[in-house]
Amino acid sequence: MILITGGAGYIGAHVALELLARNEDVLILDNLCNSQRSAIERISTLAGQRPGFIQGDVRNRRLLDTLLRDYPIDAVVHCAGLKAVGESVHEPLRYYDNNVGGSLTLCQAMAQAGVFTLVFSSSATVYGDCCTMPINESCATGQPTNPYGMSKLMAENIMQSVASSDPRWSIGLLRYFNPIGAHPSGLLGEAPLNMPNNLLPFLLQVASGQREYLSVFGNDYPTADGTGVRDYIHIVDLAQGHLCALDALRERSGVNIWNLGTGRGYSVLELVKSFEQVSGVPIALQFKARRPGDVTCCWADPQKAADELGWRASRSLQDMLTDAWRWQCSQLETEWIREAN
Amino acid sequence: MILITGGAGYIGAHVALELLARNEDVLILDNLCNSQRSAIERISTLAGQRPGFIQGDVRNRRLLDTLLRDYPIDAVVHCAGLKAVGESVHEPLRYYDNNVGGSLTLCQAMAQAGVFTLVFSSSATVYGDCCTMPINESCATGQPTNPYGMSKLMAENIMQSVASSDPRWSIGLLRYFNPIGAHPSGLLGEAPLNMPNNLLPFLLQVASGQREYLSVFGNDYPTADGTGVRDYIHIVDLAQGHLCALDALRERSGVNIWNLGTGRGYSVLELVKSFEQVSGVPIALQFKARRPGDVTCCWADPQKAADELGWRASRSLQDMLTDAWRWQCSQLETEWIREAN
Numbered sequence: 001m002i003l004i005t006g007g008a009g010y011i012g013a014h015v016a017l018e019l020l021a022r023n024e025d026v027l028i029l030d031n032l033c034n035s036q037r038s039a040i041e042r043i044s045t046l047a048g049q050r051p052g053f054i055q056g057d058v059r060n061r062r063l064l065d066t067l068l069r070d071y072p073i074d075a076v077v078h079c080a081g082l083k084a085v086g087e088s089v090h091e092p093l094r095y096y097d098n099n100v101g102g103s104l105t106l107c108q109a110m111a112q113a114g115v116f117t118l119v120f121s122s123s124a125t126v127y128g129d130c131c132t133m134p135i136n137e138s139c140a141t142g143q144p145t146n147p148y149g150m151s152k153l154m155a156e157n158i159m160q161s162v163a164s165s166d167p168r169w170s171i172g173l174l175r176y177f178n179p180i181g182a183h184p185s186g187l188l189g190e191a192p193l194n195m196p197n198n199l200l201p202f203l204l205q206v207a208s209g210q211r212e213y214l215s216v217f218g219n220d221y222p223t224a225d226g227t228g229v230r231d232y233i234h235i236v237d238l239a240q241g242h243l244c245a246l247d248a249l250r251e252r253s254g255v256n257i258w259n260l261g262t263g264r265g266y267s268v269l270e271l272v273k274s275f276e277q278v279s280g281v282p283i284a285l286q287f288k289a290r291r292p293g294d295v296t297c298c299w300a301d302p303q304k305a306a307d308e309l310g311w312r313a314s315r316s317l318q319d320m321l322t323d324a325w326r327w328q329c330s331q332l333e334t335e336w337i338r339e340a341n
Numbered sequence: 342m343i344l345i346t347g348g349a350g351y352i353g354a355h356v357a358l359e360l361l362a363r364n365e366d367v368l369i370l371d372n373l374c375n376s377q378r379s380a381i382e383r384i385s386t387l388a389g390q391r392p393g394f395i396q397g398d399v400r401n402r403r404l405l406d407t408l409l410r411d412y413p414i415d416a417v418v419h420c421a422g423l424k425a426v427g428e429s430v431h432e433p434l435r436y437y438d439n440n441v442g443g444s445l446t447l448c449q450a451m452a453q454a455g456v457f458t459l460v461f462s463s464s465a466t467v468y469g470d471c472c473t474m475p476i477n478e479s480c481a482t483g484q485p486t487n488p489y490g491m492s493k494l495m496a497e498n499i500m501q502s503v504a505s506s507d508p509r510w511s512i513g514l515l516r517y518f519n520p521i522g523a524h525p526s527g528l529l530g531e532a533p534l535n536m537p538n539n540l541l542p543f544l545l546q547v548a549s550g551q552r553e554y555l556s557v558f559g560n561d562y563p564t565a566d567g568t569g570v571r572d573y574i575h576i577v578d579l580a581q582g583h584l585c586a587l588d589a590l591r592e593r594s595g596v597n598i599w600n601l602g603t604g605r606g607y608s609v610l611e612l613v614k615s616f617e618q619v620s621g622v623p624i625a626l627q628f629k630a631r632r633p634g635d636v637t638c639c640w641a642d643p644q645k646a647a648d649e650l651g652w653r654a655s656r657s658l659q660d661m662l663t664d665a666w667r668w669q670c671s672q673l674e675t676e677w678i679r680e681a682n
Contacts, residue, residue: 088502089502089505089506090506091506092499092502092503092505092506093445093448093449093452093499093503095502096445096499096502097445097449100441100445100495101442101445104434104437104438104441104442107434108434108438111434141484143482147502147506150498150502154441154495154498157491157495158433158434158437161429161430161433161436161437161488161491162433162434164430164433165430165431165432165433
């Protein structure tokens with residue numbers, strides 16, 4: 001059985017679905033602080049079977065001990081964590097507590113229970129701003145410019161130390177680039193409870209009339225059109241990377257770092273244009289000053305994951321945007337139906 | 342009132358004593374995991390007044406909340422932490438839990454209680470191995486090579502984020518070089534409950550016949566005599582630096598970093614020779630291979646502390662070794678008396 005912490009969230013739910021699709025037993029632990037119980041229903045509908053679900057917090061050591069004792073868990077995919085960069089600047093202690101404290105508590109409980117296989121939701125933000133593109137896994141980690149990124153790097157470093165101290169650990173650090181998109185069914189996607197933090201959720205709210213315009217931070221970067229370039233990756237590709245990592249960890253010990261990206265960067269304006277083509281909806285833009293901490297370009301060298309995991313992202317930017325738009329429309333429909341009743 | 346976490350330990354006890362000597366109210370919190378209750382008696386004897394003492398853990402949030410509610414605490418000197426580099430490699434989770442988790446819990450409790458003045462026991466280990474000597478505070482922090490050093494850097498980074506998020510914080514990060522020596526009374530010094538971790542406690546055990554020889558790790562470093570060079574600082578000088586930091590923080594906000602060192606390095610062989618002169622006891626040496634993670638040289642630029650704190654170390658290497666040897670002899674006497682009774 002695989003325990004997925006944060007399994008009701010955007011990434012965790014897609015990982016759960018992919019695991020269920022190949023008939024793995026899945027137990028989801030989520031405190032629902034930024035996700036909804038309905039995600040569990042949707043996973044069940046799509047998979048044709050129910051994952052186990054416990055509402056609880058990964059920082060609750062006693063709960064973890066109980067779960068690891070009562071369920072035949074042999075690996076953990078650790079997606080639980082807060083992820084809003086801006087919020088982390090204002091509430092750093094909450095971020096460190098959830099993301100670092102949570103990872104620490106999880107590792108302690110796993111070590112005590114004798115469960116040593118761990119896949120961790122890390123982020124390309126740990127590379128900081130000091131690398132040449134594309135970024136491969138041997139690039140040094142930098143000094144992330146915000147507590148969110150710092151918390152991911154701290155959690156990684158804790159896992160590195162843990163693996164050095166005990167050869168029984170098999171840990172995969174998955175450094176995500178920019179996951180976007182949704183399940184092609186339109187039933188599962190990113191559903192931020194509060195203000196969205198990333199480009200695409202904002203853009204989707206503009207497209208569906210919930211916001212007037214999309215703020216583009218910086219159009220004077222040294223890129224082809226002046227806007228920042230990112231490596232967007234389809235959430236389903238990303239989720240499948242977790243399964244490949246779990247498989248690979250059966251044969252590997254220690255810490256293994258894998259970039260999960262496509263290897264191709266798109267600028268903000270390219271993404272917006274592609275969305276307009278896919279959806280037929282024009283997007284109003286407003287250019288704003290660069291945000292401190294934003295890097296100019298960031299895209300992955302995905303070769304290590306290809307070589308070691310046999311994994312490559314296969315879905316195009318058009319796929320990502322088509323699926324994201326379908327999800328957004330289905331969300332709105334649900335809301336209309338709710339309001340109508 | 343000043344709360345000193347880890348106030349029964351080597352550094353904390355000397356800080357407590359100096360604070361009491363100038364009539365500050367002191368409350369000591371210590372879990373006694375690597376210190377003894379008798380330290381509190383000795384502080385009381387030397388100071389002519391008793392500090393408050395609570396046996397408890399800095400990770401215990403409820404306890405911290407109670408202390409911060411029930412005592413008129415206006416500043417915290419945070420010395421609680423594990424400090425054995427070698428042990429940290431084998432038990433990283435215990436180190437991260439105590440040192441990072443403890444600092445996080447303390448900051449959370451302080452913020453909630455509205456206490457925003459904090460002096461933190463950091464370490465020159467956060468500079469890693471990438472700096473030219475002497476090290477000043479604007480040198481970049483490196484990647485410490487062991488979980489102990491990593492935990493200090495993580496705690497510093499958490500405090501940096503916290504101070505950026507709320508201007509009410511006044512934080513002093515004191516980066517210690519190599520504190521040695523003891524109180525000149527012979528009543529207070531380093532009393533490791535287990536295997537000593539640092540050069541001088543080892544040397545003292547050899548001098549007093551508890552060990553046969555002193556292991557010197559590496560005599561092929563590019564230094565004058567081939568052994569590593571460190572900036573040893575008298576524990577009383579170091580403790581006084583904390584008082585100067587507390588004073589300075591009344592006028593400063595944000596994070597302030599101060600090196601606490603003498604600015605002068607001595608090699609292992611210089612220290613041994615100086616000890617033999619001071620004590621008249623010859624020390625048998627055995628040269629061993631370098632230890633991974635040990636740097637060649639490390640000494641402070643203490644100018645920033647001089648300028649901003651009006652603080653300079655005034656005690657010589659001879660003072661440090663004389664006081665350390667007096668402490669060691671008085672410890673042995675105590676043991677002999679105990680055994681004789």
